Amino acid sequence: MREKSVRTDLLLDFYGNLLTPKMRxxxxxxxxxxxxxxxxxxxxxxxxxxxHDTVKRAEKQLEEYEEKLGLLKLFEMQQAKAKIALEHIKSGDTDKAAKELEELIEEM
Incomplete structure (x- = not known):
């Protein structure tokens, strides 16, 4: 349940303004x-x-927005690349870190 709650919270951050005021x-x-x-x-x-019904309808709507727009997926991919770059920096491999960061910037 907690993982779904975190996901829904992130979806609210990305798409909350697209919901009706009551749903939001x-x-x-x-x-x-x-x-x-x-x-x-x-x-x-x-x-x-x-x-309960309002929350469930909003969750469904948020998932539909994500399915069409993919902002959360993009954010998670960028976050993963940034973490990899950070690990390269911590290990002293600045060339690999720079490459990861360049790829990340190009994708933005």
């Missing part, structure tokens, strides 16, 4: 503010089930 607000309360469904339901004036 509900997901931010659930994922970022760590509020329970009951707490969100009380503040929004809807049922706990309504909050």
């Amino acid at each position: 607000r509900t997901c931010e309360s659930y994922y970022n503010d760590d509020l329970t469904l009951a707490e969100i339901a009380e503040s929004e004036g809807i049922s706990r089930q309504g909050v």
Whole structure:
């Protein structure tokens, strides 16, 4: 569950502004503010089930945005290359680090 939560949180960072204001607000309360469904339901004036349905619809929408745009996948690939470059720097292999960083910059 935690891994999905981290993924959804990242998807919210990338695509949250594309959601409806209600979906965005509900997901931010659930994922970022760590509020329970009951707490969100009380503040929004809807049922706990309504909050659950909103979160699930938003998650589906976020996954669809990622499927079409791929920003999270691109970010993760760039992050992996940066980590490899850092490891090369730590090991003293600056030539390999420079090559990784050049590739990373070209992809951006």
